[in-house]
Amino acid sequence: MMEMETLECKHITKRYDTGKFALRNVSFAIPAKGIFALIGRNGAGKTTLIRMLATQLMPTSGSATINGIDVVDGAEELRNLIACVPQEARAVGWVTPKQFVTSYLLWRGLGYSEASRKAVAALDRLGLWKVKDVQCQKLSGGMKRKVLVAMIVASGAKIIFLDEPTTGLDPISRNELWNMLRKLKDDHFIFLTTHYLEEAERLADIIGILDDGRLRAIGTIDDLRKKVRYPYSIKILSKVHVEKPRNGMIVKGIDENYQVVTTEKEAHELSKRLISKRVRFAMNPLTLDDIFYYIVKKPIEVESYDEEDEW
Numbered sequence: 001m002m003e004m005e006t007l008e009c010k011h012i013t014k015r016y017d018t019g020k021f022a023l024r025n026v027s028f029a030i031p032a033k034g035i036f037a038l039i040g041r042n043g044a045g046k047t048t049l050i051r052m053l054a055t056q057l058m059p060t061s062g063s064a065t066i067n068g069i070d071v072v073d074g075a076e077e078l079r080n081l082i083a084c085v086p087q088e089a090r091a092v093g094w095v096t097p098k099q100f101v102t103s104y105l106l107w108r109g110l111g112y113s114e115a116s117r118k119a120v121a122a123l124d125r126l127g128l129w130k131v132k133d134v135q136c137q138k139l140s141g142g143m144k145r146k147v148l149v150a151m152i153v154a155s156g157a158k159i160i161f162l163d164e165p166t167t168g169l170d171p172i173s174r175n176e177l178w179n180m181l182r183k184l185k186d187d188h189f190i191f192l193t194t195h196y197l198e199e200a201e202r203l204a205d206i207i208g209i210l211d212d213g214r215l216r217a218i219g220t221i222d223d224l225r226k227k228v229r230y231p232y233s234i235k236i237l238s239k240v241h242v243e244k245p246r247n248g249m250i251v252k253g254i255d256e257n258y259q260v261v262t263t264e265k266e267a268h269e270l271s272k273r274l275i276s277k278r279v280r281f282a283m284n285p286l287t288l289d290d291i292f293y294y295i296v297k298k299p300i301e302v303e304s305y306d307e308e309d310e311w
């Protein structure tokens with residue numbers, strides 16, 4: 001069947017009782033394999049979408065299917081295939097990872113010996129063997145998150161939803177969790193949300209950008225890059241006069257510095273002129289941060305950058 005290994009949303013809209021539209025007419029179809037990252041600022045609607053796909057929340061209108069199964073009509077069937085770690089999930093402090101994962105499996109309907117065997121196997125697979133009998137409250141923040149991932153891996157679900165799995169983690173723990181997810185993606189479909197753009201860039205096969213309930217862009221990092229016409233950025237760090245490039249624009253970027261975005265060729269020419277004028281600048285291909293900024297916020301464009309007077 002065509003729908004196999006696909007996640008598809010058709011005109012999904014969610015309006016909460018308060019009248020707030022958390023999702024507005026979101027439509028997309030992606031392969032349900034590898035890693036998909038949904039990025040967006042706080043309040044963009046990420047949790048609302050994940051809860052709807054994980055069969056925890058009803059859409060106001062529109063529909064969604066995972067591998068051809070409708071998230072509303074097929075919710076019962078789908079629940080055996082999916083597992084979800086909610087944004088606010090925490091491992092219980094006074095139990096051990098083994099006890100924690102085992103109780104989750106019991107709750108999902110397994111018998112005790114099977115639950116306990118599968119819990120230990122998942123903890124082993126995710127490198128938590130040594131700490132399986134240590135109280136969760138004695139583990140580092142990164143380890144605690146791994147216990148949550150072990151919990152859903154143990155369930156055998158091949159479709160995994162992770163709502164902001166790395167928020168609040170230090171860079172080292174975050175990297176460890178990324179490595180764990182990279183290993184899991186071979187035999188799981190991982191749908192995660194994040195507001196770390198770098199995380200999406202480093203980890204995801206496909207990235208969706210959600211803003212104010214609207215899906216603003218979706219695709220591979222290269223697809224997203226193409227949405228911004230000019231692939232190179234030159235950030236001007238000292239005061240100087242710069243004319244608008246023939247192909248490109250001058251905009252005020254994320255960090256309030258003026259940025260010339262242009263073609264590789266013109267960026268190269270401009271950089272030579274800037275060097276000869278001893279202007280401080282930084283040139284690089286557009287990062288996902290830049291792209292996100294261009295897609296979500298329409299940056300202010302100027303005709304020329306001119307601050308020589310203050311020089």
Ligand SMILES: Nc1ncnc2c1ncn2[C@@H]1O[C@H](COP(=O)(O)OP(=O)(O)O)[C@@H](O)[C@H]1O
Binds near residue numbers: 040041042045048049
């Ligand atoms: N239960 C709710 N009732 C009313 N409004 C809600 C509810 N949950 C979320 N919202 C609102 O919907 C919008 C999207 O929220 P959410 O999906 O949590 O975004 P994100 O996860 O991207 O931060 C926000 O404006 C939020 O305040």
Ligand SMILES: [Mg+2]
Binds near residue numbers: 047
């Ligand atoms: Mg959220």
